[in-house]
Amino acid sequence: METLFLSGCSLLLLACVLPFIARITPGKTARRIALFVLLSGLACITTASLICFLSGAECIRLLYSLTPELVFDIHFDSLSSFFISLIGFVSFCTALYSFNYIEHGGTEKRRLVLTALLPLFILSMIMVVAADNMFGFLFFWEIMSISSFLLMMYDREKAETQKAGIFYFVMTQFGTLFLFIAFLLIYRYTNTFDIKATDALPQVVKSFAFIAIFIGFGTKAGIIPFHKWLPYAHSVAPSNVSALMSGVMLKVAIYGLCRFAFDVLQPELWWGFVLLAFGTVSALLGVIYALKEHDLKKLLAYHSIENIGIIVVGLGLYVIFNYYGLEIPANLSLVGALFHTLNHAVFKSLLFMTAGSVVQATGTRNIEKMGGLVKKMPVTAVLFLIGSCAISALPPLNGFASEIMIFQAYLESFELNNPVVEIVMVIGLAAFALMSALAAACFVKAFGVVFLAKPRSREAGKAREVSFGMLAGPAILALTCIVLGVFSFQIISGIGFDLPVPNMLPVSILLLLIILIFAGLLKLFHAPVRISETWGCGIAKQTPAMEYTATGFSEPIVTIFRLIFRTKKSNEKEYFDSAESITKRTEAKITTFKFFEERIYMPLAHLFMKIAAFISQKHNKDLETFMVYAFVTIVLLLVTAGFWL
Amino acid sequence: MNWNMILYTVLNTTFVFLFAPLIVSLIKKVKAMCQGRRGTPLLQTYFQLFKLFKKEIVYSDNSSFIMRISPYLNIAFLLVASIFIPIVFIPAQESGFGNIILFLYLMVCARFFMALSGLDAGSTFGNMGSSREMTIASIIEPTTLMACAALAFILKTTDIPEMFGTVLSGSILQYPTLFLVASSLFIILIVETARVPVDNPETHLELTMVHEAMILEQSGPKLALMELSYGIKQLILMAFLINILFPWGMATDTTLSGILISVASFIIKALLLAVAMGVFESFFAKIRFFRLPDFFMIAFFLSFVTIVFELLS
Numbered sequence: 001m002e003t004l005f006l007s008g009c010s011l012l013l014l015a016c017v018l019p020f021i022a023r024i025t026p027g028k029t030a031r032r033i034a035l036f037v038l039l040s041g042l043a044c045i046t047t048a049s050l051i052c053f054l055s056g057a058e059c060i061r062l063l064y065s066l067t068p069e070l071v072f073d074i075h076f077d078s079l080s081s082f083f084i085s086l087i088g089f090v091s092f093c094t095a096l097y098s099f100n101y102i103e104h105g106g107t108e109k110r111r112l113v114l115t116a117l118l119p120l121f122i123l124s125m126i127m128v129v130a131a132d133n134m135f136g137f138l139f140f141w142e143i144m145s146i147s148s149f150l151l152m153m154y155d156r157e158k159a160e161t162q163k164a165g166i167f168y169f170v171m172t173q174f175g176t177l178f179l180f181i182a183f184l185l186i187y188r189y190t191n192t193f194d195i196k197a198t199d200a201l202p203q204v205v206k207s208f209a210f211i212a213i214f215i216g217f218g219t220k221a222g223i224i225p226f227h228k229w230l231p232y233a234h235s236v237a238p239s240n241v242s243a244l245m246s247g248v249m250l251k252v253a254i255y256g257l258c259r260f261a262f263d264v265l266q267p268e269l270w271w272g273f274v275l276l277a278f279g280t281v282s283a284l285l286g287v288i289y290a291l292k293e294h295d296l297k298k299l300l301a302y303h304s305i306e307n308i309g310i311i312v313v314g315l316g317l318y319v320i321f322n323y324y325g326l327e328i329p330a331n332l333s334l335v336g337a338l339f340h341t342l343n344h345a346v347f348k349s350l351l352f353m354t355a356g357s358v359v360q361a362t363g364t365r366n367i368e369k370m371g372g373l374v375k376k377m378p379v380t381a382v383l384f385l386i387g388s389c390a391i392s393a394l395p396p397l398n399g400f401a402s403e404i405m406i407f408q409a410y411l412e413s414f415e416l417n418n419p420v421v422e423i424v425m426v427i428g429l430a431a432f433a434l435m436s437a438l439a440a441a442c443f444v445k446a447f448g449v450v451f452l453a454k455p456r457s458r459e460a461g462k463a464r465e466v467s468f469g470m471l472a473g474p475a476i477l478a479l480t481c482i483v484l485g486v487f488s489f490q491i492i493s494g495i496g497f498d499l500p501v502p503n504m505l506p507v508s509i510l511l512l513l514i515i516l517i518f519a520g521l522l523k524l525f526h527a528p529v530r531i532s533e534t535w536g537c538g539i540a541k542q543t544p545a546m547e548y549t550a551t552g553f554s555e556p557i558v559t560i561f562r563l564i565f566r567t568k569k570s571n572e573k574e575y576f577d578s579a580e581s582i583t584k585r586t587e588a589k590i591t592t593f594k595f596f597e598e599r600i601y602m603p604l605a606h607l608f609m610k611i612a613a614f615i616s617q618k619h620n621k622d623l624e625t626f627m628v629y630a631f632v633t634i635v636l637l638l639v640t641a642g643f644w645l
Numbered sequence: 646m647n648w649n650m651i652l653y654t655v656l657n658t659t660f661v662f663l664f665a666p667l668i669v670s671l672i673k674k675v676k677a678m679c680q681g682r683r684g685t686p687l688l689q690t691y692f693q694l695f696k697l698f699k700k701e702i703v704y705s706d707n708s709s710f711i712m713r714i715s716p717y718l719n720i721a722f723l724l725v726a727s728i729f730i731p732i733v734f735i736p737a738q739e740s741g742f743g744n745i746i747l748f749l750y751l752m753v754c755a756r757f758f759m760a761l762s763g764l765d766a767g768s769t770f771g772n773m774g775s776s777r778e779m780t781i782a783s784i785i786e787p788t789t790l791m792a793c794a795a796l797a798f799i800l801k802t803t804d805i806p807e808m809f810g811t812v813l814s815g816s817i818l819q820y821p822t823l824f825l826v827a828s829s830l831f832i833i834l835i836v837e838t839a840r841v842p843v844d845n846p847e848t849h850l851e852l853t854m855v856h857e858a859m860i861l862e863q864s865g866p867k868l869a870l871m872e873l874s875y876g877i878k879q880l881i882l883m884a885f886l887i888n889i890l891f892p893w894g895m896a897t898d899t900t901l902s903g904i905l906i907s908v909a910s911f912i913i914k915a916l917l918l919a920v921a922m923g924v925f926e927s928f929f930a931k932i933r934f935f936r937l938p939d940f941f942m943i944a945f946f947l948s949f950v951t952i953v954f955e956l957l958s
Contacts, residue, residue, distance in 0.1 A: 394757055395747055414797060414801060429794055437787065448761055453765065506742070507751075511722065514720065514725065522866050527866045528702070530703045536769075547772060548764075560784065560935065
């Protein structure tokens with residue numbers, strides 16, 4: 001197993017350098033070869049980890065030892081092999097999609113860099129999950145952050161990309177800082193960098209370690225309020241990169257959270273409530289912000305925040321139920337959270353890739369300028385529809401299969417016998433249901449405005465279906481959505497969990513049967529079909545301008561939730577005369593207030609800018625001052641060293 | 646799937662399928678009589694469906710496959726959902742059909758595709774209907790879930806046939822809080838079936854419609870399927886309310902007499918509820934769209950209070 005896995009990893013490494021070695025050949029061939037190597041490497045890795053996961057075998061291998069403490073090694077248990085299978089599989093489909101996708105846009109040189117960085121990014125994510133040492137974990141974690149940052153900056157000339165890049169880079173380093181703190185705290189008490197269960201930490205330190213872990217991984221996963229980089233970064237990145245970032249990289253953070261909070265440190269009850277609260281807020285605000293979004297990729301990015309919220313809710317419920325010793329709800333929520341991790345990876349990368357095809361075909365990310373694409377790009381439309389159904393938690397697809405487990409866990413909280421906790425659960429349940437319903441509304445909007453009715457712009461009217469390569473990757477994922485949903489009960493019992501979830505197979509068979517019966521009946525009747533125009537109360541010609549826009553569609557919901565959006569409608573008028581009868585100028589505006597950006601991020605940034613300005617003032621001095629600085633530093637160092645040693 | 650389950654599935658869906666249009670006409674009749682009119686005959690909905698099945702289908706030239714498949718999906722999702730609500734007899738527990746969440750989400754599925762088909766033709770009416778429908782859905786669903794949670798807390802199960810069985814074997818007086826949930830279920834019933842305080846199915850202005858506006862572009866047999874699925878949705882939600890409160894007469898085994906008694910008793914109860922709904926509708930005027938959340942909050946509050954009662958007792 002280890003051999004297969006390691007040969008897969010070396011193939012990935014080979015794929016990183018190939019585009020540069022093979023510079024003599026035409027770039028396209030070099031990229032193709034590199035991607036083929038990447039595909040075969042991923043196939044090896046996925047097979048190896050799936051076998052590990054299904055057989056329950058553990059494999060441990062030391063790779064390289066820097067010092068006895070700082071080593072690179074790999075360790076597969078069922079949790080890490082599950083995540084590696086997920087990463088491998090989704091990356092495989094993304095790589096398949098990349099074959100044709102990377103040939104559009106950008107310069108020749110940049111495409112080569114993109115091809116080279118893609119395997120590095122995937123490899124680093126796999127190695128983070130495989131690492132059995134905090135040093136190795138952090139090393140690959142940083143490679144993952146930097147390679148994803150470079151991939152994201154593909155269109156680096158655009159101001160939008162630069163803004164997103166700064167947000168992403170600062171936020172990701174902010175998160176890593178907290179990881180450093182957490183790991184050093186753990187090291188301080190265990191004297192080892194190995195990732196293994198410990199109870200050596202005193203109560204207070206353990207709590208601090210948890211907070212640091214939560215902030216560190218929460219930033220990477222995009223839990224509100226650490227989410228702001230996510231919509232910016234995902235929308236400007238090339239679509240295959242956004243598929244990987246949203247589908248896979250966020251899951252690596254979830255892995256870290258599971259590993260360090262649940263495995264290394266034993267969870268306490270209040271952690272559960274923290275996870276539940278932040279998860280619920282992320283899920284709800286994520287979808288509410290998504291409803292307002294007109295940028296197709298930003299909309300999907302906000303849905304990533306929502307789905308990460310769902311996963312974190314599941315993890316929080318697990319901690320709470322586990323504390324009260326209720327085995328079935330605890331297992332339901334943990335398996336539900338992990339299953340949703342897999343499902344979100346599958347349908348979100350599917351959606352990002354099909355959205356990428358749409359963006360490429362129409363040349364815009366603004367959904368108000370799309371429309372009518374179902375006729376131009378029928379296969380993409382069907383694939384996007386399957387993804388939309390899955391993310392809206394419609395049975396019998398996979399999104400529902402995992403969300404029902406969390407619902408079921410919530411509903412079983414009547415066994416808790418603790419009124420206060422139960423009330424909290426009920427409120428959480430209501431928020432969860434609201435989130436789920438809003439997600440469905442948002443995807444009716446997204447699918448309807450992008451694909452249905454008439455094209456709303458000339459570009460959309462000229463769009464053409466993308467090539468086969470860009471359909472194959474998403475098609476595999478769409479099929480997986482269906483299989484994971486319909487056979488969810490069989491899969492869950494297959495891996496050894498006996499949980500009270502409904503069997504979706506008979507439901508799906510009956511659905512299919514009834515559809516076939518009615519379709520057959522109508523065929524028998526031979527109803528005559530006529531194509532005519534849309535009824536418009538006798539209007540002469542229906543134009544796309546008469547259709548509802550995305551803004552119009554979500555307007556009632558925005559009005560109902562105006563407290564959250566903080567929409568302000570203003571209508572200013574200037575008049576020619578004092579009696580205010582002849583208007584000179586009117587200005588009507590609808591603005592939304594970006595709470596997190598304007599109230600938290602920007603004030604913090606300004607604060608740091610001020611501190612930096614203060615320090616740079618002190619830099620601007622003569623030689624004597626600098627000698628004083630040096631003297632003070634040495635004295636301080638000596639005192640500290642003497643105190644410490 | 647044993648034979649008992651297959652028999653149940655066939656009988657239950659056939660009954661729902663055949664009986665649903667009658668309830669639609671009955672409510673119309675009651676409303677007409679409240680307004681001092683004679684109203685249409687009770688079998689009018691059947692005639693209407695039959696007429697539609699014979700007509701041609703007209704599609705808009707803007708429309709796509711969504712318009713064509715959504716009637717099939719709608720009726721399929723709702724007929725499968727109807728299996729979750731036992732009417733003819735309560736089947737054995739290990740059936741796999743009965744999870745309350747799955748039941749709700751099957752109805753969400755039907756709504757999802759109906760809203761998409763409203764957007765398909767590019768008609769402003771359909772768009773408006775879909776937009777409003779999804780808005781209403783997103784505020785009523787937490788309420789529905791809350792009512793379901795209340796039921797799960799009271800009856801200690803999430804399986805619908807088991808819920809009916811529990812109430813049937815005990816007495817409604819053992820679970821007085823069920824009446825509170827039932828009132829919120831009644832509000833949910835009104836909302837989900839697009840009735841007067843929320844939506845008016847009989848208005849002559851498309852601008853004020855929600856449900857009817859969405860299916861405006863459907864025609865012929867496809868419209869018939871849409872109308873039929875509306876009737877089915879109404880009937881299964883009524884059956885849910887009826888059987889949670891008064892499951893008297895429901896058979897738990899498969900004897901012919903048992904099935905006949907449960908069907909007969911259900912028909913009587915359903916007719917009474919339909920009359921009540923018709924009368925209720927006649928007493929109300931339509932609420933302004935943005936005042937609807939207040940109306941839903943009543944239902945939400947009732948369910949929440951039930952849960953609090955249940956927890957403290």
